[in-house]
Amino acid sequence: MATSADNGAPALEARHLTLSWDEGEHVVARDVCLVVGAGEVVCLVGRSGCGKTTILHALSGLTQPLEGRVLLHGEDVTGRPGRVSYMLQKDLLLPSKRILDNVCLPLVIAGTPAREARAKAEPLFERFGLSGTERMWPSELSGGMRQRAAFLRTYLMGNDVTLLDEPFSALDALTRADMRSWYCGMSRELGMASLAITHDVDEAVTMADRIYVLRGDPRSGVPSAIAAEVAVPRPAGNVSAAEFALTPAFLDCKREVLGLLG
């Protein structure tokens, strides 16, 4: 696992988080520990309702854990929002703004003059596969292109840790597969630390370097916990995600994760 260059600490670390949505009345997850290094894509998988989003909220600082700490490059940021990027299923592009102005929004909100923000964003359009869309409206773009624009907007927030809450699930199957490959390549290339939650085991094995398996049933009073950490045997060289999905290594890993989910 890669660590940040400056102090050797992981980009993101959760230490013994215990979480609740109602200040301790109902515990959703207990003693959650995980790390994500720079240049890594990590998935957190678990059945619906087991507490994945609750964990992501705590990691983003939107909520305060009952116990435990969240560290960014070794710094305690527990309960402090705004330090990591957060990608949702919906792209949340503003329909009344052209794509260039949409992706510039975080910079403009942070006080960067619009002209300067555009100058910073424009050179990135090609890298994000968005060339030619600068002057277009969100309604003119396909779902995949809109999602790329949302990723560029997130990237411009300047955080090197990104949390993803099932960001591809609103896309059709083919676009979803393309976007996963594209995103993971981009995230690794830029040295970002990405943590994605999903209940789709195929998606997790396709995307991740490592998978944390979350198990429990908080609705029945059984708080979730990390049952295991599984390393994904990523194929060497230029093997496409579709080809990887047909290999024994992929199927073995998928079987292991499904077994752990119970």
Ligand SMILES: Nc1ncnc2c1ncn2[C@@H]1O[C@H](COP(=O)(O)OP(=O)(O)OP(=O)(O)O)[C@@H](O)[C@H]1O
């Ligand atoms: N405000 C709330 N009121 C009642 N129950 C809640 C609230 N917030 C979370 N929960 C409960 O906490 C548990 C965890 O919810 P969470 O959304 O984190 O799960 P999840 O794994 O992300 O689910 P999904 O995959 O369906 O999105 C669920 O059992 C849910 O019912």
